Amino acid sequence: MSTDSHVAVLKDLCRERCVLTAIPLSSPHPAAVRAVEASLDTLLVEVLDPRPSSLRAMGALSCHTLVYITSKSALILLGRVIGEPNAKRLPVRTTYTIDSAVMRAQARQAYRVPVEVSAGLEAVIRTEDDSRYGMIVHNISLGGLAGEVISAQHAELSIKDRIQVALRCGGLHILVDGEIRRKEGDIFGVLFRDSWRRGELEPPSEIREIVRIAETAWIRAKGV
Amino acid sequence: MVRKILIVDDSAMVRRNVRQALEPTDFTVMEAHDGADGLAKIDAHPDLVLVICDVNMPGMNGVEMVEALHAAGGLSVPVVMLTTDGRPALMVRAKAAGVKGWIVKPFKPAMLRAAVQRIVGAAGS
Numbered sequence: 468m469s470t471d472s473h474v475a476v477l478k479d480l481c482r483e484r485c486v487l488t489a490i491p492l493s494s495p496h497p498a499a500v501r502a503v504e505a506s507l508d509t510l511l512v513e514v515l516d517p518r519p520s521s522l523r524a525m526g527a528l529s530c531h532t533l534v535y536i537t538s539k540s541a542l543i544l545l546g547r548v549i550g551e552p553n554a555k556r557l558p559v560r561t562t563y564t565i566d567s568a569v570m571r572a573q574a575r576q577a578y579r580v581p582v583e584v585s586a587g588l589e590a591v592i593r594t595e596d597d598s599r600y601g602m603i604v605h606n607i608s609l610g611g612l613a614g615e616v617i618s619a620q621h622a623e624l625s626i627k628d629r630i631q632v633a634l635r636c637g638g639l640h641i642l643v644d645g646e647i648r649r650k651e652g653d654i655f656g657v658l659f660r661d662s663w664r665r666g667e668l669e670p671p672s673e674i675r676e677i678v679r680i681a682e683t684a685w686i687r688a689k690g691v
Numbered sequence: 692m693v694r695k696i697l698i699v700d701d702s703a704m705v706r707r708n709v710r711q712a713l714e715p716t717d718f719t720v721m722e723a724h725d726g727a728d729g730l731a732k733i734d735a736h737p738d739l740v741l742v743i744c745d746v747n748m749p750g751m752n753g754v755e756m757v758e759a760l761h762a763a764g765g766l767s768v769p770v771v772m773l774t775t776d777g778r779p780a781l782m783v784r785a786k787a788a789g790v791k792g793w794i795v796k797p798f799k800p801a802m803l804r805a806a807v808q809r810i811v812g813a814a815g816s
Contacts, residue, residue, distance in 0.1 A: 582779075584779050584780050584783055586779075587778070587779070587780075588779060589777035589778055589779060590777065590779075591777050591795045596799070596801075596802060597799055597802070598794070598798075598799070598802040598806075599794065599795035599796070599797075599798070600792075600793060600794060600795065601772075601774075601777045601782050601793035601794075601795055602782075603779050603782050603783060603786070604779065615786075616793075617772075617782060617785070617786050617790060617791070617792055617793040618771070618791075618792035618793055618794060618806070620791065620792075620809070620810070621791070621792055621805075621806045621809035621810050622792075622806070623805075633777075635777065
């Protein structure tokens with residue numbers, strides 16, 4: 468779970484006319500609302516199904532959890548009604564003040580596959596000064612890998628360092644931009660920056676294929 | 692005090708590049724052209740502070756050389772592999788034999804000097 472600056476998130480929701488679920492904290496009647504307009508800390512929404520039970524829960528200063536769910540993540544906002552809906556004026560709209568950070572619950576998108584030596588996956592870490600270190604990959608996913616750098620004791624590798632990873636496997640060869648996210652002794656966790664677009668996982672086809680090869684080798688090694 | 696480093700590589704050009712990278716500092720670089728030659732030089736020069744070794748060489752390759760050293764009682768001197776090879780099976784074998792680093796060619800002289808200084812410094816401390 469992470470928190471995002473809510474102004475940018477609100478503007479994105481409005482630009483894409485996203486439909487959120489407004490869950491009143493004091494009533495069991497959620498409502499579907501569409502994000503219409505955002506300013507610094509307010510969000511104007513259109514109530515899509517203005518039933519009396521829903522509208523009653525939208526009294527001034529009532530508190531709602533606003534949830535926007537995609538297949539990959541959920542955005543959770545806490546809003547307080549500052550403009551009550553008027554059922555007689557269509558479309559029915561209400562305004563929330565959003566005074567907390569937006570929580571983003573990320574669905575797990577990339578499952579780690581243990582890498583067997585038999586997968587033949589070669590990985591070389593390239594640093595910004597073009598130093599190159601061989602890595603024994605322990606596991607790989609569509610979004611990154613973890614592995615052991617034998618040279619860790621003398622290599623200049625720190626968390627948040629931008630690096631490149633040259634991967635070679637089964638006739639495939641790809642150089643991906645990465646970032647060191649974890650370091651425990653000689654073990655490094657690397658995020659593939661090239662696999663992510665605006666928080667969504669969109670790996671290059673070569674990464675998909677390499678993960679598939681690793682998965683196949685792992686299944687074979689386990690005798691499944 | 693001048694410290695001795697051994698470069699084991701079948702390529703004369705790589706040996707020369709390593710020599711040119713390290714000799715301006717306070718190292719004397721000795722050369723061996725394959726694993727067997729490397730073993731002989733390591734045996735003859737117990738005052739070596741570091742061995743830099745290629746993997747793919749005719750005759751005895753670099754991984755076989757460090758495995759032979761390991762089998763003979765462990766590595767008495769730090770060994771760093773300097774190679775174009777990144778095969779995980781070889782890296783696993785080299786690590787099990789006690790290799791301290793796996794640097795992938797091509798290398799920059801400054802990077803090699805820095806790595807060598809850190810390894811030799813760590814070994815001496």
